[in-house]
Amino acid sequence: LTCPKDALAVMVDIFHEYASKDGNAHSLNKGEFKEMINAQEDPGSKLRSPNYKEGIQKLMIDLDSDKSGEIDFSEYMTFLASLAVVCNEYLLESMKGCHYNF
Amino acid sequence: LTCPKDALAVMVDIFHEYASKDGNAHSLNKGEFKEMINAQEDPGSKLRSPNYKEGIQKLMIDLDSDKSGEIDFSEYMTFLASLAVVCNEYLLESMKGCHYNF
Numbered sequence: 001l002t003c004p005k006d007a008l009a010v011m012v013d014i015f016h017e018y019a020s021k022d023g024n025a026h027s028l029n030k031g032e033f034k035e036m037i038n039a040q041e042d043p044g045s046k047l048r049s050p051n052y053k054e055g056i057q058k059l060m061i062d063l064d065s066d067k068s069g070e071i072d073f074s075e076y077m078t079f080l081a082s083l084a085v086v087c088n089e090y091l092l093e094s095m096k097g098c099h100y101n102f
Numbered sequence: 103l104t105c106p107k108d109a110l111a112v113m114v115d116i117f118h119e120y121a122s123k124d125g126n127a128h129s130l131n132k133g134e135f136k137e138m139i140n141a142q143e144d145p146g147s148k149l150r151s152p153n154y155k156e157g158i159q160k161l162m163i164d165l166d167s168d169k170s171g172e173i174d175f176s177e178y179m180t181f182l183a184s185l186a187v188v189c190n191e192y193l194l195e196s197m198k199g200c201h202y203n204f
Contacts, residue, residue: 003112003116003141004142004182004185007182008109008182008185008186008189010105010106010109011106011109011186012189015190016193025197039105040105040107073186073187074183077183078183080106080110081176081179081180083110085176085179087111088114091114091118092127092128095127
């Protein structure tokens with residue numbers, strides 16, 4: 001994987017892999033969302049966090065901006081974009097002191 | 103590549119690969135943005151479109167929502183998220199008539 005186009009294709013494919021389990025590929029229901037998140041998490045992190053279940057519940061409520069009870073594609077992309085912004089800020093922080101002038 | 107985390111890492115890495123060329127990894131200047139877009143395009147598409155140059159110019163103006171003259175990371179992610187939504191709609195359209203009930 002080397003370019004944004006491949007990365008976008010992965011994001012679309014993974015959404016569809018889980019969203020279409022109930023025959024409706026437009027959105028992730030609670031079970032599909034949980035399954036998708038679980039599949040991304042490394043097992044250790046689940047065991048360490050006692051309130052892992054509540055965490056997913058709260059995350060879904062936060063992401064479901066139109067309160068439809070499901071996560072549609074644009075809510076999913078908003079979630080990933082915010083994660084990317086957090087990743088970027090973390091990367092910039094860790095690069096401080098390197099040869100970039102911040 | 104199988105998961106959104108990898109896809110996000112690619113998006114952050116590619117932004118940095120181009121944004122840091124002028125020593126400022128926070129945003130893409132016009133040259134860096136053009137170089138990034140050119141690197142993604144297959145050569146054929148550039149030759150076919152006479153107003154390719156104006157297209158990139160206009161795209162940059164459209165994406166630069168804070169009118170800073172550069173594309174920062176969140177403007178970049180907004181661009182990719184909108185592309186993903188277009189990809190998703192195209193995928194859903196092409197899936198019509200398959201076994202999903204739309």
